[in-house]
Amino acid sequence: MEFFNNHKSLFTATAVLFLLLTLFVAIMPALDNQARNAPLPNAEPLSEAARKGKALYIANGCVACHTQQVRNVEMDKMWGTRPSISADYAGIKRQDLWRNTATLMGTERTGPDLINVGNRQPSLEWNLVHLYNPRAVVSESIMPAYPWLFEIRENVGLDDVVVAVPEEFMGGKKGKVVATEDALNLVAYLQSLKQTELPTGEIMPEFIYKRNAETAQASGGGEAAGADAAAPKIDGAALYATHCQTCHQPNGKGLPGAFPALAGSSVVLDDDIEIFVDIIMNGYNARANEGYGPMPAVGKTANLTAEEIAAIMTHERTNWGNDASEVSAEEVAKIMEMVTQ
Structure with a gap:
C-alpha cells in the first residue's frame, strides 16, 4: 500500500505505463503500417497551390460534411472508379510539425464524397461559382456559401479570374466577382483529388452487395427479371444527372454567362453527331x-462507354423541347474511335 500512498512513485509508474502503451499500441503499429503501404506508382504529390488549398479545406471545416473514402459497397460506385485502398493515403503527410491532418477521410457524408472529385468535376469555373454560392449551380444544395474567398470589383485586371455569378445570387452587389488566391488554391486542392489508376496486373477491388440475377429472382422477378438485372438498360437521365447536370442544369438551360444551354443547341440537335461526340470526349473551349x-x-475523364455516351446524347436530344432522333451506340463507337486517336 505504500506504493499507492507515494505520489511520486504513482505518477512515475503511470507515466511509464502510458509511454509503453503509446509505443506498442500507437507508434509501432503506425510505423509498421507505413512500411507495408507505399504510394501508388502514378500518384502525384500536391502542388504548392493545392497544399495551401488543403490548409483552407481544413480551416473552413469541409471535413465535417465531406468524406474522402469510397467504401467497397455498390452504393459508393458513383463516387469513384473503385473502392479506396490503403495505398491511396500512403503518400499523404502531415501539414507541419504541429498539425497531423493527413488523410481527411471524414466520418459523415452530408455532402458528396470528394476523393475523386477532380475527375468528376474538373471545371475551374464551376467550382468557383459553387464556392461563391452553391445554390447558383445546385438549387437544392445545403452547403454554406464562401463569399469571403472572393472580391467584388468594378474594374478587373488581365490576370484576375472573373467568376460568372448570376445576378440573382449577387445579393444586390454591383461589379464583377473576382476569385482571390485563397479561392484558387482551394479549387486547386479539390481538382487534385483524383483516384490513381492501379498498376497493370493489380487486381481491381470489387464493390460488394451488388443486386444480381439471383437477388432479382428471389424477390419474385423470375427468369425475365433475372435477365433484366444481368443486362440493365442504361439510364441516360441518370448519367446526365451524374456527369452533366451540375453545369448545364436539370432543365438543360445552362447558367447564363457561365455554362451554355443544351435546350435548342445547334450542336445537340445536329443530325451529324461527330462534333457532339468530340466535345464529350475531348472537351470544348470555342466559346x-x-x-x-x-x-x-x-x-x-469518366471513362464513359459508347453505350453510356449514346444514352446521354439521346437524353439531351429528346428533352427540354429538343426533338432530334435517338443515337445508337454503334454510331458513337465509330466516332469515338476517330476522335480519340
Whole structure:
C-alpha cells in the first residue's frame, strides 16, 4: 500500500505505463503500417497551390460534411472508379510539425464524397461559382456559401479570374466577382483529388452487395427479371444527372454567362453527331469570347462507354423541347474511335 500512498512513485509508474502503451499500441503499429503501404506508382504529390488549398479545406471545416473514402459497397460506385485502398493515403503527410491532418477521410457524408472529385468535376469555373454560392449551380444544395474567398470589383485586371455569378445570387452587389488566391488554391486542392489508376496486373477491388440475377429472382422477378438485372438498360437521365447536370442544369438551360444551354443547341440537335461526340470526349473551349469557360473532357475523364455516351446524347436530344432522333451506340463507337486517336 505504500506504493499507492507515494505520489511520486504513482505518477512515475503511470507515466511509464502510458509511454509503453503509446509505443506498442500507437507508434509501432503506425510505423509498421507505413512500411507495408507505399504510394501508388502514378500518384502525384500536391502542388504548392493545392497544399495551401488543403490548409483552407481544413480551416473552413469541409471535413465535417465531406468524406474522402469510397467504401467497397455498390452504393459508393458513383463516387469513384473503385473502392479506396490503403495505398491511396500512403503518400499523404502531415501539414507541419504541429498539425497531423493527413488523410481527411471524414466520418459523415452530408455532402458528396470528394476523393475523386477532380475527375468528376474538373471545371475551374464551376467550382468557383459553387464556392461563391452553391445554390447558383445546385438549387437544392445545403452547403454554406464562401463569399469571403472572393472580391467584388468594378474594374478587373488581365490576370484576375472573373467568376460568372448570376445576378440573382449577387445579393444586390454591383461589379464583377473576382476569385482571390485563397479561392484558387482551394479549387486547386479539390481538382487534385483524383483516384490513381492501379498498376497493370493489380487486381481491381470489387464493390460488394451488388443486386444480381439471383437477388432479382428471389424477390419474385423470375427468369425475365433475372435477365433484366444481368443486362440493365442504361439510364441516360441518370448519367446526365451524374456527369452533366451540375453545369448545364436539370432543365438543360445552362447558367447564363457561365455554362451554355443544351435546350435548342445547334450542336445537340445536329443530325451529324461527330462534333457532339468530340466535345464529350475531348472537351470544348470555342466559346471563351462569350464568357463561357472550357468544358472538360467528360467522356475521357469518366471513362464513359459508347453505350453510356449514346444514352446521354439521346437524353439531351429528346428533352427540354429538343426533338432530334435517338443515337445508337454503334454510331458513337465509330466516332469515338476517330476522335480519340
